[in-house]
Amino acid sequence: MNIILLGPPGAGKGTQARMLVERDGMVQLSTGDMLRAAVAAGTEVGQKAKAVMEAGELVSDDIVIGVVSERLDAPDVSQGVIFDGFPRTAAQAEALDGLLAEKGLTLDAVVSMEVDDELLVDRVSGRYTCAGCGEGYHDRHKKPTAEGVCDKCGGTEFKRRPDDNAETVRARLGAYHAETAPLIAYYQQAGKLKSVDGMAEIDDVFAQIRKAMGLG
Numbered sequence: 001m002n003i004i005l006l007g008p009p010g011a012g013k014g015t016q017a018r019m020l021v022e023r024d025g026m027v028q029l030s031t032g033d034m035l036r037a038a039v040a041a042g043t044e045v046g047q048k049a050k051a052v053m054e055a056g057e058l059v060s061d062d063i064v065i066g067v068v069s070e071r072l073d074a075p076d077v078s079q080g081v082i083f084d085g086f087p088r089t090a091a092q093a094e095a096l097d098g099l100l101a102e103k104g105l106t107l108d109a110v111v112s113m114e115v116d117d118e119l120l121v122d123r124v125s126g127r128y129t130c131a132g133c134g135e136g137y138h139d140r141h142k143k144p145t146a147e148g149v150c151d152k153c154g155g156t157e158f159k160r161r162p163d164d165n166a167e168t169v170r171a172r173l174g175a176y177h178a179e180t181a182p183l184i185a186y187y188q189q190a191g192k193l194k195s196v197d198g199m200a201e202i203d204d205v206f207a208q209i210r211k212a213m214g215l216g
Contacts, residue, residue, distance in 0.1 A: 001026065001080035002105060003213060004087070006183065007113030008176040010124035010169065011198045012205065016113070017082045019206050024215065025079035031086040034067045035059065045070055065095045072103055080108075090182045110187040111212050113198030113205065117173050120199075125166045131157035 038046030132155030
């Protein structure tokens with residue numbers, strides 16, 4: 001079972017991917033992680049990627065596809081993969097189709113986590129974490145039981161990501177929608193696209209995703 005998980009920053013793709021990994025034995029494939037691993041391993045594609053990144057340039061589609069190809073040859077992907085952050089364009093989607101066909105693999109579903117932009121801005125811009133253990137909190141939805149004290153480890157230091165503010169989140173959402181619109185159309189036409197309510201409770205979203213995959 002191979003799927004693509006689509007959703008804007010803050011929609012909870014990472015959380016849902018981790019749950020699929022734990023429940024169904026799938027492997028989450030993030031292009032950023034794969035590029036770093038290829039560079040560290042010194043593979044042929046990794047060396048090309050390293051040269052491009054050190055020059056401060058964007059990695060080409062050919063290099064990204066090469067990294068994905070190498071990763072799909074690893075034995076741990078036998079239970080299926082979750083593509084996270086890839087493909088980003090219709091051209092990459094076409095290249096991925098060709099790559100999977102070459103390897104005798106199929107893309108079983110493209111799951112789009114639909115969100116309400118303004119509610120997502122509120123969700124993301126209010127979040128912060130314990131500096132000690134990483135437990136997540138929110139200004140309005142999930143405060144520590146005792147103000148200023150982490151429920152999990154008792155720590156008293158908290159941190160926020162600098163880009164977790166309303167203006168930045170709105171800009172990231174706008175960029176995501178512009179970038180992803182052609183992908184939505186591409187996979188709709190291919191009959192692969194499934195939509196789920198990304199604003200539902202975490203367990204409900206998970207159940208929707210597994211149903212969209214034909215597992216629920």
